[in-house]
Structure formats: C-alpha cells, structure tokens
Amino acid sequence: MIEMKNLVKKYGGKVVFSNFSLSIQQSSIVGLYGRSGSGKTTLLNLIGGLDLPDSGDILVNHKKLTKSLSELADYRRTYLGIIPQSFALLNFKSAFYNIALPLIGKAGKEEIEKEIEILSEKLEINTLLKDRPTELSAGERQRVAIARAVITKPAVILADEPTSALDETTQSIIKDLFLQEQNRGCTIIFSSHNKTFGEFADKIIQLP
Amino acid sequence: MRECVRNDVQRNQRNFLILIVINTLLFASIYFMSVYEFNFYGFYHASLPNKQKQMMLIDYSGKFTSDQAVPLINTDQQMKKSKLFSMYEMYDQFIEWVHYSGPDKFGDGYEEGHFQGEKSVYQYNGKTYASTSIKSTQLSLNCFSKFSLQTDRGRGFQESDYNLHFGDTVPVLLGHEFTETYKVGDQFKALYLFSLFNFEVVGFLKEDSYIKQNGYGPASYLDRDVILPMFNITDSPKNQDDAFFRTLHYSNKTSCLLEYDSSVTAKEIAEELNRISSSNGLPEYQKYKVTEDGLAQISTNQMYRALSVGKWLVFFVCMGTFILLINRQIKAHLVDYTIYSLFMSYQKISLSLMLEMTACILASTFFTILIILALSKSLMYAGELLLSSGLLIVLLTVYIYFKMQHVDLKKYLVEGEQND
Ligand SMILES: Nc1ncnc2c1ncn2[C@@H]1O[C@H](COP(=O)(O)OP(=O)(O)OP(=O)(O)O)[C@@H](O)[C@H]1O
Numbered sequence: 093m094i095e096m097k098n099l100v101k102k103y104g105g106k107v108v109f110s111n112f113s114l115s116i117q118q119s120s121i122v123g124l125y126g127r128s129g130s131g132k133t134t135l136l137n138l139i140g141g142l143d144l145p146d147s148g149d150i151l152v153n154h155k156k157l158t159k160s161l162s163e164l165a166d167y168r169r170t171y172l173g174i175i176p177q178s179f180a181l182l183n184f185k186s187a188f189y190n191i192a193l194p195l196i197g198k199a200g201k202e203e204i205e206k207e208i209e210i211l212s213e214k215l216e217i218n219t220l221l222k223d224r225p226t227e228l229s230a231g232e233r234q235r236v237a238i239a240r241a242v243i244t245k246p247a248v249i250l251a252d253e254p255t256s257a258l259d260e261t262t263q264s265i266i267k268d269l270f271l272q273e274q275n276r277g278c279t280i281i282f283s284s285h286n287k288t289f290g291e292f293a294d295k296i297i298q299l300p
Numbered sequence: 301m302r303e304c305v306r307n308d309v310q311r312n313q314r315n316f317l318i319l320i321v322i323n324t325l326l327f328a329s330i331y332f333m334s335v336y337e338f339n340f341y342g343f344y345h346a347s348l349p350n351k352q353k354q355m356m357l358i359d360y361s362g363k364f365t366s367d368q369a370v371p372l373i374n375t376d377q378q379m380k381k382s383k384l385f386s387m388y389e390m391y392d393q394f395i396e397w398v399h400y401s402g403p404d405k406f407g408d409g410y411e412e413g414h415f416q417g418e419k420s421v422y423q424y425n426g427k428t429y430a431s432t433s434i435k436s437t438q439l440s441l442n443c444f445s446k447f448s449l450q451t452d453r454g455r456g457f458q459e460s461d462y463n464l465h466f467g468d469t470v471p472v473l474l475g476h477e478f479t480e481t482y483k484v485g486d487q488f489k490a491l492y493l494f495s496l497f498n499f500e501v502v503g504f505l506k507e508d509s510y511i512k513q514n515g516y517g518p519a520s521y522l523d524r525d526v527i528l529p530m531f532n533i534t535d536s537p538k539n540q541d542d543a544f545f546r547t548l549h550y551s552n553k554t555s556c557l558l559e560y561d562s563s564v565t566a567k568e569i570a571e572e573l574n575r576i577s578s579s580n581g582l583p584e585y586q587k588y589k590v591t592e593d594g595l596a597q598i599s600t601n602q603m604y605r606a607l608s609v610g611k612w613l614v615f616f617v618c619m620g621t622f623i624l625l626i627n628r629q630i631k632a633h634l635v636d637y638t639i640y641s642l643f644m645s646y647q648k649i650s651l652s653l654m655l656e657m658t659a660c661i662l663a664s665t666f667f668t669i670l671i672i673l674a675l676s677k678s679l680m681y682a683g684e685l686l687l688s689s690g691l692l693i694v695l696l697t698v699y700i701y702f703k704m705q706h707v708d709l710k711k712y713l714v715e716g717e718q719n720d
C-alpha cells in the first residue's frame with residue numbers, strides 16, 4: 093500500500109504538485125495520464141525515491157519513505173522494479189546482462205538463465221539476448237528494461253510510459269505480463285499517453 | 301560489486317589509462333619541483349649528525365683562462381671574510397711526481413685499476429718530464445682541526461706554510477704508508493697543475509687519518525696521499541704559465557666546503573656567494589647542499605628560474621587536466637552507477653568508484669617512483685611522495701563520498717542522458 097499525502101513539488105518557481113494526495117492499494121494497477129509535462133515522471137520518481145518532495149509524505153506500507161540515499165537504494169533494490177522512461181540500460185553490456193543485473197549476487201547462474209529464458213520468450217526478445225542495447229530497436233530496448241524490472245518479482249513496478257515505443261501487438265504482451273504480475277500480488281503504477289493501453293487498469297489518475 | 305568494478309574498468313579503460321598517465325606526470329612534476337624548490341629556498345634541513353651546522357659544497361663554473369686568476373683570488377679572500385660561513389678548502393688534485401721510484405699503490409687510480417705508471421708529461425713551457433701521477437690532497441689549515449688530523453713524525457702544517465711565492469719549496473705531509481719508503485726531509489720534484497714545484501716532506505700523518513669530502517659523507521683515507529697545503533700565492537706571476545697556474549689553483553681552492561649556522565638558510569648563503577662572485581665578474585658557483593642522502597644542487601641562475609616557471613606551468617596544466625579528467629571519470633561513472641543504483645546497494649557503488657580512484661593513484665605513484673629512479677637514481681622524498689598520494693586518496697574519497705551523497709539520480713534517468 094502506497095500513500096501520498098499533501099505532496100508539494102516545485103522546480104524553481106514551477107509548481108508541479110501543489111497539494112497532491114493519492115492512495116494506491118496493494119495488487120492494484122494504477123495508470124497515470126496527463127499531457128507531457130504534467131508530472132507523470134515526477135510522481136513516479138517521488139515514489140521510487142529518485143526525487144524528494146518539497147513537503148508532504150510518501151508512506152509505503154504505513155512507513156514514511158526515508159531521505160537517506162543509501163536507504164533509498166536499498167528500498168529500490170528490495171522492493172521496486174523500475175522501468176525508466178529512458179530505459180537506462182548499460183550500453184556496454186549485452187541485453188542478457190542488463191536483464192540479469194538485479195539478480196547478480198542474489199541468484200545462481202542457472203536460476204538466472206532459466207528466469208531470463210522464460211521472460212525473454214514471453215517478451216519476444218529471446219533471440220536478442222547477446223546483443224548490446226545500441227544494436228537494438230527502441231521497442232526491443234524497452235522490453236529489455238521491462239524484463240529487468242520484472243525479473244526480481246518486485247512488490248511494486250514503476251513503469252514510466254512502458255509502451256511508448258511498442259506497437260499494438262507488443263503492447264498487449266506487456267498488458268498480459270502486467271496482469272500476470274498483478275495475480276502474484278504485485279502493485280503496478282504506470283504512466284502513459286495512450287488511453288487504450290490503460291483499459292485494464294484498476295484506477296486511472298488524470299494529472300492536470 | 302566485483303562485476304561492477306570490472307565493467308567500469310573495462311569500459312573506461314582508456315580514460316583510466318589517460319588518468320594514470322596524467323597523474324604520473326603530475327606526481328613526477330610535483331616531485332621534481334619540490335626537490336628543486338626546496339633546494340632553492342633551502343627549506344630542506346637535513347637531519348645531519350650536527351644539527352647546529354649545515355654544509356654546502358661549491359664548485360667554480362667559470363672559464364679556465366689566465367685572466368680569471370685575479371678575480372678568483374679576490375673571490376677567495378672575500379669568501380674567507382664572510383661572516384655567514386666558514387670555508388674548508390679541500391681538493392684532491394693529483395701531482396705528477398718526476399722520476400718517481402716508490403711503490404705503485406700511491407699512484408693515482410691504483411685502487412680503481414687504472415694506474416698508468418710512468419709517462420711523459422708536458423709542462424706548459426714546453427719541457428717534457430718523465431713523471432707518475434700520485435694521489436694528492438690539498439687542505440686548508442682549518443681542515444686539520446675539523447677532521448682531527450695529526451702527525452706522528454715530523455711536524456704539522458703552520459700558518460707560514462700557506463703563504464708561498466713562485467719558486468718556493470712547498471712543504472708536504474705524507475700519508476702513513478709512505479713511512480715505509482720516505483722520511484722527513486726528503487725532497488722531490490713534481491708538477492702540480494702543470495707547474496713544476498720542489499716539495500719537501502715535513503711530516504707524516506697518523507695511521508687511518510681521513511677527511512670527509514662532503515663534511516659528513518663517506519671517509520676518504522689519507523694513508524696513501526701526499527698532503528699539500530692549499531696555499532695562497534698572491535705575488536704577481538712572472539709569466540703566462542704562472543698566471544694560468546693561479547687560475548687553476550684558485551678555482552680548486554674556491555671549490556670548497558662551506559659550513560654555516562642552521563639559523564642561516566641555504567638561500568642566504570647562495571645569495572652571498574652570488575654577490576661575491578658577480579662583484580668579481582665571475583659566473584655563479586655551482587652549489588650543492590649536503591644532505592643525509594647526498595648532494596642536492598642549489599641553483600639560482602636565470603635559466604633555473606625560467607625552468608622553475610616552466611615547471612609550475614606543467615604543474616598547473618597537469619593539475620587542471622587531472623581535475624577535469626577525474627570529474628569526467630566520476631560523471632561517466634555516475635550515469636552507470638545511477639543505473640546500478642536502481643538495482644544495487646549504494647555503498648558498494650561508491651566503494652567501487654573509490655577503489656578505482658585509489659587504484660589509479662597507486663598505479664601513478666608506482667610509475668612516478670619508477671620515473672624518479674630512472675632519472676635521478678635515488679629516492680629522495682619517496683616518503684613524502686607516498687604520503688601525498690595517501691592524502692590525495694583520502695581527499696578523493698571524501699570528494700566522491702560527498703559527490704555520491706548529492707547525486708541527482710533522476711537527472712540521468714529522466715533526461716535519458718546516457719553514456720557512450
Ligand atoms: N529537473 C527538473 N528541473 C526543472 N524542471 C523540471 C525538472 N524535471 C521536471 N521538470 C518540470 O516538471 C514538470 C513535470 O515534468 P515530468 O517529467 O514529470 O512530466 P511528464 O508528465 O513525465 O512529461 P512527459 O510525458 O513528457 O514525460 C515539467 O514541466 C518539467 O519541465
């Protein structure tokens with residue numbers, strides 16, 4: 093359960109959130125909509141601990157989010173699966189390594205290989221695992237980023253425009269994946285420009 | 301985390317190598333600069349046995365022409381009068397002993413294996429002598445008390461032995477081993493600095509007598525040496541040869557050891573010497589500060605100053621490039637570390653950056669030490685170098701720590717700013 097109470101976020105003089113409150117139930121799928129610049133990424137960053145609010149609180153399972161960078165890193169590592177708008181892949185590493193990154197040191201080689209095999213087949217990137225992100229199309233890179241976020245079976249997935257580079261067929265693959273994740277108890281918060289992608293969401297938040 | 305470090309080193313290999321090269325250049329230039337600067341200003345106070353007194357060795361660096369004789373004589377006299385230091389005149393100019401019949405062991409270069417035996421030597425006036433190079437040391441009278449030199453046969457030198465005229469018989473002391481073949485009162489002829497002199501043995505030094513050329517350096521034993529007084533010869537020369545002789549003799553005489561109080565800096569001594577030599581129209585003397593590790597050149601001439609400015613330039617260029625590169629390296633890392641920090645523990649990430657910087661500095665220190673060894677064959681200030689590397693590591697660690705505390709993660713994610 094994630095609660096946001098009276099969030100205020102400004103960049104210089106520009107107010108993105110003046111008094112924003114939102115409560116997200118566990119195992120729900122929440123879609124964030126709004127024009128470009130309406131604050132979708134900002135909100136996801138606040139939840140992901142990548143940015144701090146000027147005032148107001150974010151509570152995760154009734155616990156206030158820490159301000160310590162190292163504790164926030166631990167929170168992301170153990171609790172979240174993040175799909176950044178820019179994908180944020182390591183360009184000098186193979187797609188396989190990028191997907192495996194969160195599991196390195198946590199799981200054995202065989203286990204990692206098995207997980208990636210299943211996931212990459214589902215996302216139709218199983219033939220691209222040896223390639224580097226620079227050799228992939230935007231849509232393929234986006235799916236690598238999605239696989240990387242999902243592979244740890246996180247409690248919460250934060251997906252910033254996860255289908256921005258995908259065609260409709262592939263979008264439905266992502267939709268299925270999200271629903272499957274929801275079934276195992278995962279909370280999914282995504283942003284999108286595309287209203288049709290959000291039809292399966294439990295809750296739609298329209299940012300002004 | 302090993303993964304993490306390995307990746308970064310791999311990817312940033314080129315940056316990393318550039319950093320090491322720049323860093324090495326920086327360390328080496330700081331090193332050589334401080335060595336020279338310290339010598340120039342005399343900051344370096346050697347931990348010598350007697351800390352009340354410091355030593356400086358000086359060397360004539362001018363022309364060897366007969367018209368330099370009078371300036372050199374004046375320089376010698378003015379140096380003697382200086383209140384800042386006292387002169388110990390010591391020189392090991394061998395003599396050419398005419399018709400020598402003694403043992404080879406007194407020959408110049410005997411111990412080193414290049415003793416030549418008897419040969420023909422020309423004097424400047426054109427005469428030829430069959431002579432043998434014999435080890436000889438010229439000492440001023442104060443050297444005898446300084447090094448506790450005593451005679452056990454005959455007499456020691458006196459004040460009057462030091463004021464000679466052309467044509468005088470020169471009194472000499474012989475080292476202990478000469479007692480096997482010579483006695484007090486023996487006379488011989490020898491060329492000293494191309495001039496023929498008559499010598500008379502007036503005494504023998506005690507066994508195991510020695511001097512230390514650098515004041516403190518290793519002992520040179522005098523048992524096989526002919527000891528000449530480092531005499532004054534101030535009467536006007538009768539011919540060109542005598543004039544030339546005085547130039548050579550006084551250049552040796554003023555190439556001497558200076559002793560001065562620790563309250564005076566090497567810089568003050570150097571300035572006093574420059575004043576004296578320039579007032580006599582002579583070029584600056586070469587100056588070496590006597591340290592525990594050996595001799596360190598002190599230089600105050602124009603070229604040195606230009607060099608010094610050049611070194612500062614190198615220093616600042618290196619420093620600037622170094623800071624830029626470090627920053628670039630850290631920034632490049634931050635992009636990837638941001639990605640890592642989405643999935644990995646934060647401390648480990650900072651740690652790996654710190655480890656890389658430490659590795660870079662240690663590698664540079666190592667190469668710097670190699671360069672220093674190659675260039676100067678000694679490792680003066682190696683301790684200081686290691687200490688400053690350590691300091692740099694600490695500073696960078698603190699810098700990286702704070703940089704990582706204030707890193708704007710979202711900046712690299714939202715804007716899609718990525719490396720490579
Ligand atoms: N680092 C920043 N400094 C200043 N202003 C910022 C910064 N990040 C975001 N903003 C501003 O905050 C507002 C919200 O930005 P945000 O990225 O959250 O929008 P968004 O809804 O994700 O847009 P898009 O659909 O284009 O991704 C925008 O007006 C943006 O200009």
Ligand SMILES: [Mg+2]
Nearest residue numbers: 132133177252
């Ligand atoms: Mg956005």
